[in-house]
Amino acid sequence: MSEEPIDPADIGGEDGPPVAExxxxxxxxxxxxxxxxxxxxxxENWELDLSTGIxxxxxxFIDESELDENIRAAEVCPxxxxxxxxxxIDRETGDELAPDPxxxxxxxxDW
Ligand code: SF4
Numbered sequence: 440m441s442e443e444p445i446d447p448a449d450i451g452g453e454d455g456p457p458v459a460e461x462x463x464x465x466x467x468x469x470x471x472x473x474x475x476x477x478x479x480x481x482x483e484n485w486e487l488d489l490s491t492g493i494x495x496x497x498x499x500f501i502d503e504s505e506l507d508e509n510i511r512a513a514e515v516c517p518x519x520x521x522x523x524x525x526x527x528i529d530r531e532t533g534d535e536l537a538p539d540p541x542x543x544x545x546x547x548x549d550w
Contacts (some may be wrong), residue, residue, distance in 0.1 A: 444537035459528045461500035463491060465509060467550055468524035469493055477515040482508035485525075497523075506536075522547060 450527055455464065465484075474492035478485035484505060487494045509527050514537055516523035523538040526548060534544030541547060 443537075447484070452471065455500045457528075461502050462530055463501045463503075463509070464528050464530055464548070465496050465499045465501065466526040466528055466548060467496060467499075468519070468550065469495065469522040471518050471549070473518045476519050477517060478512035481515055482512040485507055485512050500530075502528075506544055511538040 445492060447510075455461065465494045472493045474494065476487040476494065478494050484496050484498055484501065485494050490500075498505070498510075506527070509525070511525060513523050513525040513527050513530075516525050516538070518524040522540045526546060527537045528534070528537050528546070529536055532544070535546050536546065539545075
């Protein structure tokens with residue numbers, strides 16, 4: 440588990456546990472987190488560090504059972520003018536499942 444944001448070039452890459460085990464992953468724009476803590480309210484995977492005022496995921500790679508709460512976290516995150524800085528990626532297709540502001544699965548990171 441890493442505390443570092445994941446490089447977008449890594450999308451669909453070979454890092455992490457097998458895709459069959461953890462079919463989804465999180466890409467987090469930590470530098471754009473405004474510490475609103477909404478993510479932690481809706482998902483156990485997210486924690487707000489009160490000393491830094493920045494949230495972080497406990498796990499970057501998630502399975503089906505953890506998908507919904509992380510999608511919810513991505514959707515409620517108010518950073519970046521409400522687009523959000525939590526991205527949930529389908530590792531198989533490389534598509535962004537949430538927040539997907541473009542509606543076409545492209546990654547909405549803005550490093
Ligand atoms: S909801 Fe977004 S801005 Fe707020 S703490 Fe979580 S990641 Fe950061």
